[in-house]
Amino acid sequence: MSDDESLSLDQYKLKESTMWTQRKRSQQLGISGGGGGSGVGQSSTSTNNYDDMFGLEHMENYSIETTALHRKLQSKMEALRILRKELEKFRTERDQFKLMAETLQLRYAALRRNSSFSDLASDVSMGMANGGGKTNVAKILHESRERNIKLTTEVEALKQKLYEVQGDIEVLRNQKSTAEAKKDSTRNGKGNNNKEDVVLDSCSKEVLLQWKQERSNFICHLEQLKKKNAQLAFDLKAVIDEKEELTNERDAYKCKAHRLNHELQVALKAKETHPKFLDIDSIILENKYLNERLKHIESEVDLPKQAVSKYKVLGHSLKT
Incomplete structure (x- = not known):
């Protein structure tokens, strides 16, 4: 109005x-006025x-x-x-x-996971289907850490060998320099010393060839270790990313369960009767526990049934 x-x-x-x-x-x-006049x-x-x-x-x-x-x-x-x-x-x-947005996000995460880490995703999915996804991821992480520790120890040992070889090279260089000095000093009229110098030169050449061979082998080994270390670092990063994605999915499912629980409480007006009238997680866990207990009881019931059937067969055979 x-x-x-x-x-x-x-x-x-x-x-x-x-x-x-x-x-x-x-x-x-x-x-x-009463009747005071007609007017x-x-x-x-x-x-x-x-x-x-x-x-x-x-x-x-x-x-x-x-x-x-x-x-x-x-x-x-x-x-x-x-x-x-x-x-x-x-x-x-x-x-x-x-x-729709939530489903698209989940599909995008699944596609990215399958495209980048197909093998790891298949292992994790199989583990999750069998009920051991977390243990499988933890096992992979533990193995990668052990490999990384082994490689670091090998690298340290190779570094120590490199330092030792460098020390040997310095000693050989000093010996070579002294031999060259002696050769220069005794070159003027000493024939016997010439023979010794030839022997020293031949020995030094053999040592140098051996050292070059060891150095080339050592460099190849170091390159292989670097490649392995890079591959393991990449695998470790992939596993960490996969773990983060799994934790994010777990948090998202927890939030969804919490929201559904809250919506059910609001829909059923559970807060008026009891603040924790419904709990989806506890109901699911209780359902799983009851299913496992039912299977265990069924297996226990099957054992006496099998024993009874065996005794019946034995009794029938004895009667006949």
Whole structure:
């Protein structure tokens, strides 16, 4: 209802109240005058007729205005009902889009996992299907850590060997320099020393060839170890990424379970009766425990049945 309509209603109410007060005053004056003349009686009857006509017109206008306001109110209620329907429709569409977005995210994560780490994903999926996904991932991580530790120890040992070989090279260089100095000093007229120098040169050449061969082998071994270390680092990074994805999926499923639990509590009004009326996780775990217990009991029941069947066969064979 607008301000102009409220003002018009107030004005009509004021007019009506003033009219009724005037009518009452005129009636009181007519009663107090008694039968005091025909002119006075005619004037009072004319005023009463005028008041009745004006009151009827006022009531008709008031009823018309009330019907118009009632129609406006009904139209506004219809508009509000339409808006509520549209709001519910938009809410349902929003929920559908949320579900679609969540499914797309899960599909994208699965595709990325399958495209980048197909072998690891297959192993983890098989482990999860068998109920040991976490243990499988932990086992892979443990093995990769052990390999990394072994490789680090091998690298340290090879570094120590490299330092030793470098020390041997320095010793050989010193020996070579001293031999060359002796050769230069004894070159002027000493034939015996020439033979010794030849022997030293041949020995030094053999040592140098052996050292070059060992150095080439050592370099090849170091390159292989570097490749293995890089591969293991890549595998470790892949396993860590896979673990992070699995933890994210686990957290997402936990959030979904929590939201579903909350929605069920709200839907069933569980908070009014008990704050923890429903717990999906506990129900699922209890269901798994009961299924395992049922299987165990069935296996225990099968054992005496088999024993009874064996005894029946033995008794039948003894009778025959």
